[in-house]
Amino acid sequence: MASVAILVQSLDVRFGTFQAISQLAVAIDYGEVRAIIGPNGAGKTTLLDVISGITRPQSGQVFFDETVDLTQRSRSEIARAGVRRKFQKPSVFDALTVRENIDAGVEPGFWSQRPKSEIKARVDEVLEMVGLKDDAGRLAGELAHGQKQWLEIGMVLGSNPKVLMLDEPVAGLTDEETERTAKLVRSLRSPQRAIIVVEHDMDFVDRIADRVTVLHEGRTLFEGSMANARTDERVMEVYLGR
Ligand SMILES: Nc1ncnc2c1ncn2[C@@H]1O[C@H](COP(=O)(O)OP(=O)(O)O)[C@@H](O)[C@H]1O
Ligand SMILES: [Mg+2]
Numbered sequence: 296m297a298s299v300a301i302l303v304q305s306l307d308v309r310f311g312t313f314q315a316i317s318q319l320a321v322a323i324d325y326g327e328v329r330a331i332i333g334p335n336g337a338g339k340t341t342l343l344d345v346i347s348g349i350t351r352p353q354s355g356q357v358f359f360d361e362t363v364d365l366t367q368r369s370r371s372e373i374a375r376a377g378v379r380r381k382f383q384k385p386s387v388f389d390a391l392t393v394r395e396n397i398d399a400g401v402e403p404g405f406w407s408q409r410p411k412s413e414i415k416a417r418v419d420e421v422l423e424m425v426g427l428k429d430d431a432g433r434l435a436g437e438l439a440h441g442q443k444q445w446l447e448i449g450m451v452l453g454s455n456p457k458v459l460m461l462d463e464p465v466a467g468l469t470d471e472e473t474e475r476t477a478k479l480v481r482s483l484r485s486p487q488r489a490i491i492v493v494e495h496d497m498d499f500v501d502r503i504a505d506r507v508t509v510l511h512e513g514r515t516l517f518e519g520s521m522a523n524a525r526t527d528e529r530v531m532e533v534y535l536g537r
C-alpha cells in the first residue's frame with residue numbers, strides 16, 4: 296500500500312478573480328491525523344472540496360494512493376474509492392432512526408455483494424464506535440447536536456473509508472462533547488487510514504492531531520507539530536496572535 300494517502304501538488308483554485316488556493320502542496324500520510332487550521336477564508340474547506348471532487352481546480356493535482364488523480368474523477372467515484380467527507384453542517388435524515396441513518400450511509404458500491412447479516416454487523420460495529428448503540432432506535436431528529444455530529448461520522452464510517460475528512464467536527468459542541476469527539480477521532484486512527492480534520496478549536500487540535508498544516512490566504516504557512524505551531528512567529532501573527 297502507498298504510504299502517502301493524499302498528495303496535493305501545485306494546486307490553484309480561483310473563484311472569479313479571487314485566488315482561494317495558490318500553488319498549494321500538501322502530503323498526508325496513511326496512519327496520521329492531520330489538522331488543517333488557519334483563519335477564516337484561508338481555503339481550508341475549499342481544499343476539502345477539491346479532494347472530494349466538489350470544486351475543480353484551475354490547475355494542479357490531488358493524488359490518492361500516489362496514482363489516482365482525484366481532480367479527474369467524479370464525486371461518486373471518489374467516494375467509492377474510499378475518500379469520504381463529513382460536512383460542516385450535520386445533514387442526517389431526521390425522520391429516520393439512528394440505525395437507519397448509519398445503514399443508509401453504508402456505501403452501496405462497497406457492500407452490494409455482501410450478505411445482509413454482514414451489513415448488519417457492520418452497522419452494529421459503527422453504532423458502538425460512535426457511542427450511539429443505546430440510541431439506535433431513536434429518530435435522528437431527536438438527537439442532541441453533538442450526537443448528530445457523531446451520527447454523521449458514523450454514516451461515513453460504514454464503508455470503512457481510507458481517507459476520512461471532517462470539517463469542523465466540534466463546532467457548537469459542549470466541552471464534554473468535544474472531549475468525546477477527540478476520543479472518537481483518535482480511535483479511528485489506523486495504518487490503513489488518513490484522517491484530515493479542519494478545525495478552529497486549538498485545544499481540540501492539540502489532542503487529536505499528529506501534525507498540523509496552517510493555511511493562510513490559500514498557501515501553507517506552517518507544517519509540523521501543534522506545539523511548534525503555537526510558538527511559530529508567523530502563525531502567531533496571522534492566527535493565534537492574541
Ligand atoms: N464557491 C465559492 N465562490 C466564491 N468564493 C468562494 C467560494 N468558496 C469559497 N470562496 C472564498 O474562498 C475563500 C476560502 O474559503 P474557504 O475555503 O471556505 O475558507 P475556510 O474554510 O478556510 O474558512 C473565502 O474567501 C471564500 O469566501
Ligand atoms: Mg471552512
